Amino acid sequence: MQELLKIRGLTVRFYTYEGVVEALTDVDLEMGRKETLGLVGETGCGKTMTALAILRLVAEPGRIESGAIYFSPDGDKEPVDLLKLKEAQMRAIRGSKISMVFQEPGAALNPVYTIGNQISEAILVHRRGEVAAKALSSVTRKLKEGEGLLGTLFKPFRRLQRRLYSDISRSERAFIPRIIGRIPLIRGLLWRLNSEAAKIAVEMLKEVEIPDAERVAKQYPHQLSGGMKQRAVIAMAIVCYPKLLIADEPTTSLDVTVQSQILELLDRLKDEFQSSVLYITHDLSVAAEICDRIGIMYAGRMCEVGSAEEIFKKPLHPYTRALLAAVPEPGKEPRPISGSVPDPLEPPPGCRFHPRCTKALDLCKYEVPGMLEVTKGHLVSCHVIEGGRVAGSD
Numbered sequence: 001m002q003e004l005l006k007i008r009g010l011t012v013r014f015y016t017y018e019g020v021v022e023a024l025t026d027v028d029l030e031m032g033r034k035e036t037l038g039l040v041g042e043t044g045c046g047k048t049m050t051a052l053a054i055l056r057l058v059a060e061p062g063r064i065e066s067g068a069i070y071f072s073p074d075g076d077k078e079p080v081d082l083l084k085l086k087e088a089q090m091r092a093i094r095g096s097k098i099s100m101v102f103q104e105p106g107a108a109l110n111p112v113y114t115i116g117n118q119i120s121e122a123i124l125v126h127r128r129g130e131v132a133a134k135a136l137s138s139v140t141r142k143l144k145e146g147e148g149l150l151g152t153l154f155k156p157f158r159r160l161q162r163r164l165y166s167d168i169s170r171s172e173r174a175f176i177p178r179i180i181g182r183i184p185l186i187r188g189l190l191w192r193l194n195s196e197a198a199k200i201a202v203e204m205l206k207e208v209e210i211p212d213a214e215r216v217a218k219q220y221p222h223q224l225s226g227g228m229k230q231r232a233v234i235a236m237a238i239v240c241y242p243k244l245l246i247a248d249e250p251t252t253s254l255d256v257t258v259q260s261q262i263l264e265l266l267d268r269l270k271d272e273f274q275s276s277v278l279y280i281t282h283d284l285s286v287a288a289e290i291c292d293r294i295g296i297m298y299a300g301r302m303c304e305v306g307s308a309e310e311i312f313k314k315p316l317h318p319y320t321r322a323l324l325a326a327v328p329e330p331g332k333e334p335r336p337i338s339g340s341v342p343d344p345l346e347p348p349p350g351c352r353f354h355p356r357c358t359k360a361l362d363l364c365k366y367e368v369p370g371m372l373e374v375t376k377g378h379l380v381s382c383h384v385i386e387g388g389r390v391a392g393s394d
């Protein structure tokens with residue numbers, strides 16, 4: 001597996017008035033290129049926190065205490081530790097190399113701007129140089145065509161525009177255009193940037209299979225259905241063809257038919273842009289549909305990681321087995337997991353699953369199990385794994 005992301009010993013804590021919340025403890029995880037990895041577990045197990053830590057967006061009073069997140073977007077270069085980057089370097093990665101689609105599309109969109117405006121804004125932030133190059137070629141063409149009285153009148157104005165677009169296309173942070181872009185009366189000189197970005201925004205909407213994209217670009221979020229909003233959010237997330245797309249329960253609020261369309265769309269985009277997808281879900285059936293590999297999390301720790309096939313056909317960790325047994329199936333009585341998720345302020349010592357585990361030993365109550373590679377790529381953190389099986393299981 002060619003590695004895109006490698007997380008080692010990631011620990012995140014929240015310092016609250018009630019005490020210290022153990023959000024993530026010593027999490028290890030790898031992701032390959034062009035792979036879809038599912039993070040599965042109950043609410044509060046640390047799935048979203050892992051994603052936020054990758055983006056370094058853990059909000060106060062949370063703190064990334066220790067660990068490393070190695071990211072190698074360009075296979076031929078040395079991986080960088082995201083936790084060691086300066087904030088400005090991290091900003092350049094967010095949205096361009098790694099982007100995220102959130103659970104609630106309504107909350108991710110600004111209600112007072114049109115869909116087209118919001119996508120254009122993302123394009124102007126992340127692809128400004130490319131947009132300026134398009135604007136430059138359009139102005140240059142107009143200058144060549146410029147004949148007659150109007151052409152002559154507009155010539156000095158277009159020459160100035162050409163100079164500005166050429167500056168931006170050489171350096172996205174060119175000083176003069178940046179200053180001009182901030183002065184209300186003369187920033188109109190750069191209007192072609194917005195119009196080129198708007199054209200790309202419509203292309204992005206077409207890319208995510210939104211019918212009548214030109215019309216939708218002019219609409220506001222409240223005028224769209226849940227599925228259409230989620231497509232628009234995905235369009236915004238992929239404007240830079242990110243190497244890693246994090247999808248945090250993107251289909252939870254959608255009905256089943258729209259859900260499967262969004263899953264198909266993510267799968268197609270992943271292949272088309274050669275990206276990897278980190279898919280966060282509590283729904284095992286969704287993970288089965290889309291993921292190549294799956295990581296099962298419990299109370300801020302990683303329990304089991306393996307190929308989707310191994311996780312569904314040969315689950316080893318008692319928690320994975322309990323999760324699978326709890327999935328309702330026609331004609332079968334679902335078996336809910338007894339007990340409840342531990343309080344993150346006071347997680348149980350030893351294996352955090354021990355108060356609910358039917359296989360627990362005395363050792364489990366005080367010693368944290370390590371990660372054991374049972375078969376190639378299938379890792380399990382449990383004291384009673386013997387010869388690749390949970391002792392006492394059938």
Ligand code: SF4
Binds near residue numbers: 351355358360369
């Ligand atoms: Fe159960 Fe012990 Fe394994 Fe934890 S380590 S899952 S308590 S058997």
